[in-house]
Amino acid sequence: MTDSTETSRDYRETLFLPKTDFPMRANLPKREPDWIAHWNAINLYQKQRAAENAKGPWTLHDGPPYANGHIHMGTALNKILKDIINRSHQMLGHDANYVPGWDCHGLPIEWKVEEEFRGKGRQKDDVPGAEFRARCREYAAQWLDTQREEFKRLGVIGDWDNPYKTMNFQSEADICGELLKIAATGQLYRGSKPIMWSPVEQTALAEAEVEYQDKRATQIYVKFPVRAGLEDASVVIWTTTPWTIPANRAVSFSSVIKYGLYEVTEMEESEFEPWSKPGDKLIAADDLWPAVAKAGLIKSANRLQDVDASTLVLDHPLKDMEGADGKYDFPVPLLEGSHVTADAGTGFVHTAPSHGEDDYVVWISNQTKLEGLGIDPIVPMTLDNAGCYTDVMPTRFQGLDVIRTSGKKRGQDGKANGEVLKALVECGNLLARGIMMLRDAHSWRSKAPVIRRATPQWFISMSKDGLREKALKAIDETKFWPDRGRNRIGTMVADRPDWLISRQRNWGVPITLIVGPNGELHTERDDADAINARILAKVEEIGVDGWFDTPLEHFMPEDNAGWEKVTDILDVWFDSGSTHAFCLKRREDLPDRADLYLEGSDQHRGWFQSSLMESCAIYGEAPYKGVLTHGFVVDEKGLKMSKSLGNTMSPEDISKQFGAEIMRIWTASSDWANDLKIGKEIIQTSADAYRKLRNTLRYMIGALDGFDASETVDYADMPALEKWVLHRLSEITDAHEGLVRDHDHKRIFSTLFNFCTVDLSAFYFDIRKDALYCDPLDSTRRRACRTVMNEIFLRLTTWLAPIMSFTMEEVWQARFPSDDSSVHLELFRSCPDEWENRALAAQVESIRDFRTATQEAIEPSRKEGIIRSSLEASVTGPSNPELLKALSALNISRQEVYANPADPQDTLADYLIISDVTLSEKAESFTVEDLKGKSLYRKCERSWKYFQGDGDITPRDKAAVMAFDN
Structure with a gap:
């Protein structure tokens, strides 16, 4: 060391250390609302619309959330992902106009309003329809406003002042107009085949409204005595719905199954007396006889002969019951059905055409045979809306409920099963009974079991006018993310039945059809256009009440004798499936077709499909060019979130503790193609990533203090290290646009995070700190570093802006403060060709x-x-x-x-x-x-x-x- 006694100078004042007021602590929960206020103050949404968008419009059409209840992590994920995608396309140079929307009609709202009125001592039937619907409209509006503020708190930019709502009068009129267009093409028809029916909700349900759950069910083997062909013998059937036996009208068989006549010779020992006995003659499939015998406690039997099922006619098993009133005296025919197999049961299928689709098809396909046997082929309406037996049944059964619709035991078996079993025992036609677990249809709203019930309903045909083929062609022409979505929705469309669009409720868009005395529709009349114009004008004027409360004569002033208005409402999936018509096609600032529809993976059978069906039925094409589906939000163990498990997290709680920005990082860094895990540790990981990125940007703000264009160093004069950084910027730029268009924000975030932490903080900044702090101010190396840092800053802030929308605004304003600007008005920057240097x-x-x-x-x-x-x-x-x-x-x-x-x-x-x-x-x-x-x-x-x-x-x-x- 030196021997000099000269006093050393304090050189700290001569160092060029970073200077910034940018805080190290983000304080996101407090600061985020300030940035939302800033965006509102500068009218960011309108500024984006007014910007020069050289690449033209790009539109993500919002799938409408339901206006009922606070948002949850699933809806937060959905809206944040949409916002990231929209902001990214806006900064690519498009006009990414985002119009949020809401689904406002439907049963959940109707139920809540019913509860309100009951709490005031008024039953639904006592409340005038107009008053009831007005309260439903108010209820939806209240929750819509709540959700709107919750979505805005997440940093989502859109036309919040002018969202689309299915309950807007104009929207309701447009939905009616779409229905009338379909009716005019002949694709709409009224049928009475069995459909999914919820006794609890008292309405028809579409397949999309049904989920399958395990349920304990009573299984029974029933004897149908042979009326003609083999006297003293009985055909055995098996069913898990005893309550459908009173609705039986036939038994189905298969010509490829071998049947035999078996005489019982010995019974098993049992604690109770078996319902069969030696000498009984039973007919069943040979392959299934062992299972039938075991169920009936039959120890041994002799096979007497082959049986040709097509020659038999049976008696109803309840023909001789007490109180039958002669209503089961009709013959029960054997009908061949392709749905009959020897996989389980008895090889015969009990057929109740009012309660099973296969049963219905077999029944109507054999109309000639039925009439030849003197059997009325009309499908009987055996249950009412509440799932209770009608007067078609004997007095003994009338009014009995199939499923309990109220009370603590709501959704459990009603009285029908027990009474049917009792009657079968009385008649001596119950062979065996037991309990089994099966997957059964339940309403996704009420969680109660649903039944198949034949009622008059309105359907859109999948075959008429080639709707199925149009839809499948449209699927082939659509881009899917992930691509497996194409096969999923394609299989559903290929196999789906006709679209059931009618519901028997109050709060919804009416089926604005007038039916003539012979079942004809008003859309078939010469004056249909004039009638339609009156209907649509009235709905546009006062909403759905314009249909319900306006006399028929207003719509059809002439030749109206015998004509009646339909009182059913539309399936809410038809409402949401029409959003492209009253949002995209009606608004002048949107294109007719969307570039992207984005929802959860369950919407392949929901909104994606209803939108596809509705659009193809009228316009012959899908309303979208691309479809993206994301997974469901689950906890850190992959379990579904539920209050009972105590594993739920709310967007509001995360915003209050960490900030919405952390949810946005979690969304961007997750694999949306699969289920997305969330929990305290995962959120903390996102918070840690946030801190590292914030520190990187804070360092750059300080290092660039006072930088201006006069410092700029030409590329040719830069050191190799700066040229390397510019090459990395060029590489990222080249990849970035493709990742944006592929909606791969996980790769975007990981690329930028690694660039910041590995390439910049751990390498470039680490090396250049000495030059920045200690080089002469005007050295080429120091000026080149600041020149490159500025290029990094301009790109990194805009690349991260769609994801970290709040923080990048804060970072941008720290360098370029303005009361009238925003980083979200910037575009992604290109790179000079010379920067690429492999x-x-x-x-x-x-x-x-x-x-x-x-x-x-x-x-x-x-x-x-x-x-x-x-x-x-x-x-x-x-x-x-x-x-x-x-x-x-x-x-x-x-x-x-x-x-x-x-x-x-x-x-x-x-x-x-x-x-x-x-x-x-x-x-x-x-x-x-x-x-x-x-x-x-x-x-x-x-x-x-x-x-x-x-x-x-x-x-x-x-x-x-x-x-x-x-």
């Missing part, structure tokens, strides 16, 4: 590999406390041809001393952040020497580098101090 990048990687090896060699000395800073180290390492070639090509000196201290050029020691380095061809490994106390070295009091020479600071630092003092 050869240079490969050479820098060679040096980077050597740097990593050097750091690993130094680390043991650091851990042992021999050195505290890498600047205290002198390293000797093995040279290699690739490294030497890279140093030469990049003009990086192997000497530690700068040739021109006033304008330093990079040395290998600068890259390694050490004070001395020696490359040796003889060295096989690294050796590290501590420079502290070495007589030839002294520590620079300004940069802390160890150097050989006179004075207390290096020549480079002397030049910097001289420039500072002058």
Whole structure:
């Protein structure tokens, strides 16, 4: 060390350290609402619409959430993902106009309003329809406003002042108009085939409204006595719905199944007397006889002969019951059905055409045979809306409920099953009974079981006018993310039945049809256009009440004798399936077709499909060009979230504790194609990632303090390290647009996060801190670094803006403060062609590999406390041809001393952040020497580098101090 007694100067004032007021702590829960207020104050949505959008419109059409209840993590994920995608396309140069929407009609709202009226002592039937619907409208509006504010709190930008709502009068009129267009083409018809019916909700349900759950069910084997063909014998059937036996009208069989007549010879010993006995003659499929015998406690039997099922006619098993009233005296025919198999049961299928689709098809397909046997082919309406037996049944059964519709036992078996079993025993026609678990249809709203019930309903035909083929063609022409969605929706459309669109409720869009005395529709009349115009005008004027409360004569003033208005309402899926008509096609600021529909994966059978069906039925094409589906939100263990498990998280709680920004990072960094896990640890991981990114940007703001264009260094004059950074920016830019268009924000986020933490913080910034703090202000290296940092800043903030919308606004305003600007009005920047330099990048990687090896060699000395800073180290390492070639090509000196201290050029020691380095061809490994106390070295009091020479600071630092003092 020097012997000089000269008092050293405090050089801290001469260092060019980063300066910024940008806070290290984000305080997101408090600051985020301020940025929302800023966006509102500058009218960001309208500014985006007014911007020059060279690439034209790009539209994500919002799938409408239901206006009922607070948002949850699933809806938050959905809206955030949409916002990230919209903001990204806006910054690509499109007009990404986002119009949010809401689904406002339907049963859940109707139920809540019913509860309100019951709480005031008024039953639904006592409330005038107009008053009831008005309250439903108010209820939906209240929740819509609540959800709107909750979505805006997530940072979602859109036309919140003018959203679309299915309950807007104009929307209701447009929905009616879409229905009338379909009716005019003949694709709409009225039928009475069995459909899914919820006794609890007292309405028809579409397949999309049904879920399947395990349920305990009573299974029974029933004997149908042979009326003609084999007297004293009985055909045996098996069913898990005893209550459908009173509705039986036939038994189905298969011509490919071999049937036999079996005479019982011996019964099993049992605690109770079996319902069969020796001498009974039973008919069943040979392959299934062992199972039938076991169920009936039959120990042995003799097979007497083959049976030709087609020759038999049966009696109803309840024909002779007490109180039958002669209503089961009709013959029960054997009808061949393709649905009959020998996989389970008896090989015969009990057929109740009012309660099963296969049963219905078999029944109507044999109309001639039925009439020949003197059987009325009309399908009987055996249950009412509440799921109770009608007067079609004997008095004994009338009014009995199939499913309990109220009370603590709601959804459990009603009285019908028990009474039917009792009657079968009385008649001697119950062979066996038991309990089994099966997957049964339940309403996704009430969670109660649903039944199949034949009622008059309205359907859109899948075959009429080629709707199925149009839909399948449209699917082929649609882009899907992930691609497996194509097969999923395609299979559903290929196999789906006709679309059941009618519901028997109050709060919904009416089926605005007038039916004539012979079942004809008013859309078939010559004056149909005039009638339609009156209907639509009235609905547009006062909403759905315009149909319900306006006399028929207003719509059809002439030739109206025998004509009646339909009182059913539309399936809410028809409402939401029509959103493209009253949002996209009606608004002048939107295209007719959307570029993207985005919802959860369950919407392949819901909104995606109803929109596809509705649009193809009228316009012959899908309303979308692309469909993206995301998974469901589950907890950290992959379990479904539920209050009972205590594993739920709410968007509101996360916003209050961490900030909505952390949810946005979680959304962007998750794989939306599969179920998305969330929990405290996962949210904390997103918060940690946020802090690292914030620190990177904060450092750049400070390092760029006072930067202006006069400092800019031309690309040709830049050091190799800066050129390498610009090459990395070029690489990311090239990949970025493709990732945006592919909606792969997980890769975007991981790419940018790794760029910040690995390429910048751990490498580039780490190396350039010395130049930024200690080089003369006007050195080429320092100015080039700031020039490149500015380029990084301009790109990184815009790349991250769609994801970290709040923080990037804060970062942008910290450098470019303005009361009337926003980072969200910026566009993604392109890169000059010259920035791409793969050869240079490969050479820098060679040096980077050597740097990593050097750091690993130094680390043991650091851990042992021999050195505290890498600047205290002198390293000797093995040279290699690739490294030497890279140093030469990049003009990086192997000497530690700068040739021109006033304008330093990079040395290998600068890259390694050490004070001395020696490359040796003889060295096989690294050796590290501590420079502290070495007589030839002294520590620079300004940069802390160890150097050989006179004075207390290096020549480079002397030049910097001289420039500072002058």
